[in-house]
Amino acid sequence: MTEPDAGSDAMSMRARIRREGEAWKLEAYKNMITAGHKAQAFFVVTRFPEAGERAMGAVMVDADSPGVSVSKVHKKMGLRGVPEAEVAFDDVLVPDADILLEGDAEGRAMRTILSQFNHERLGNSAMCVGVAAGALRESIRYAQERTVGGKRIIDLQGIGWKLAEMSTKVEAARLMVWRAASKADMAGHDQPTPALEIAQAKWYANVVAQEVANEAIQIHGGYGYTREFPVERMFRDVRGLAIGAGTIEIQKNLIARLLDRGSK
Secondary structure (H helix, E strand, C coil), X not given: CCECCECCCHHHCCCEEEEEXXXXXXXXXXXXXXXXXXXXXXXXXXXXXXXCCCCEEEEEEECCCCCEEEEEECCCXXXXXXXXXXXXXXXXXXXXXXXXXXXXXXXXXXXXXXXXXXXXXXXXXXXXXXXXXXXXXXXXXXXXXXXXXXXXXXXXXXXXXXXXXXXXXXXXHHHHHHHHHHHHHHHCCCCCCCHHHHHHHHHHHHHHHHHHHHHHHHHHHXXXXXXXXXXXXXXXXHHHHCCXXXXXXHHHHHHHHHHHHHCC
């Protein structure tokens, strides 16, 4: 879905597909495609301009199709196990069978696509809680083992208070994710997912994960800044999670919009 000039602003998308004979022709350039250089097929969100300028839908494209090429693989700060790629689709022919959601002027197809982001956001939130819990666990272990002046640093009030705050934030984030996941599970597949609770969980888990990972480095001191301990990797990884699946700022915009809608 993401393009160089259309990340959070999906309506600026330039990808287009047009009818040509018995098939369709796709012209698109997508960016930040996770493991795009290894993909065997692509789910491509695109405009259907013949149905209206705001009509957007989705198609499936085989990676081996003529006109599909990976132009770049990004070297990232964190989450290095899953690189992001830039993928070009130059006049790629798409058969009718691979039109998954045909764009419509009313925007029904696009609303269906956007609603699926809730599943990704929920998974993102759970990952953030997991990383934050891991950073907390490493911090407790280090604070129990590290001594200064004959005392464990966990016994120092400054460190103890950090750990107290970190643990409380992790548990609060965990409960928010559980609440959102529980509501989504109860809604089932045929009902809208709880967008408000998921956006709240995603925003809070993103913030908490960054704060806890940052404090974990502080507790480890100079060692926390080295690759000898895992907290530096955790810090790098959660920074990316706060961008993917909708940035922190987008989540707050969404929360405010849903609150306004719910109060009417």
